[in-house]
Amino acid sequence: MSTTADPLAALAALPGVTDSVDAVRDAVDRVYGHRVMRRRSNEVTSEAALRGARGSAALAGADWALEELRRRSDFGSEGEPRTVGAALRLTAEAGQLLSVWRQSPLRVLARLHLVAAGGTEVADTVGRPRLAGEPVEEPLIELALPDADEVAGRLDGLARLLLAGSQAPALVTAAVVHGELLALRPFGSYNGLVARAAERIVLVGSGLDPKSICAAEVGHAELGAAAYAEALKGYVSGTPEGMAAWIAQCGRAVELGARESTAVCEALQRGAA
Secondary structure (H helix, E strand, O other), X not given: OOOXXXXXXXXXXXXXXXXXXXXXXXXXXXXXXXXXXXHHHHHHHHHHHHHHHHHHHHHOOOOOXXXXXXXXXOOOOOOHHHHHHHHHHHHHHHOOOHHHHHHOHHHHHHHHHHHHHOOOOOHHHOOOOOOOOOOOEOOOOOOOOOOHHHHHHHHHHHHHHHHHOOOOOHHHHHHHHXXXXXXXXXXXXXXXXXXXXXXXXXXXXXXXXXXXXXXXXXXXXXXXXXXXXXXXXXXXXXXXXXXXXXXXXXXXXXXXXXXXXXXXXXXXXXXXX
């Protein structure tokens, strides 16, 4: 990352990033301006949470139809049900951690991993960064895995960066948090789910999406796993072009999440949902 006093602000100045930030703001403003939001915003928030969890689980290899999530109640078994259950728990938990995030992002990340694991893993590996030699299970992310020492150092650097504050737009901060966690894969499992939940926390806590209705996970899933993985390579490269492409990917995902919630508002207005 840049060594300037505000490296996130430096990223916001990259070519094309301002356009992404403006497009996200316009999309968010449109859905928040919908007349349904004045009376039924809680319903929109709940639906966005469900759809966001579905999208995040899809990117972790459990691509279930929305109606399947509504129908099922047992998410404790192995394989895809466990992944979907982890995504649902994280979406529910994220909104409870905003105040803690502002004080200790690393505590929140530990809590998110604990919630995702849901008592399914060896207790001493849950909620802490992996140690040297410990394996990582992360579907769909095939990038080189940083060693444990690098993970610890970069996590500490990320936390210090967040606590120092930045003039950068929320989209930029959220994209960096998301990308850094995916690049590091600090936990033995569920790193993608945790990274996307952290992105949501930043977007909500920043005030960009205070009611949590513009689920970026929906957009990431709609754009597809291949585009997601390719954009992440740009982040990992650290080049200006790669970083800008990753931020643009995250921005487009938020736009699509906002569009999804606009459709929910329209359905509620028609009495169809």
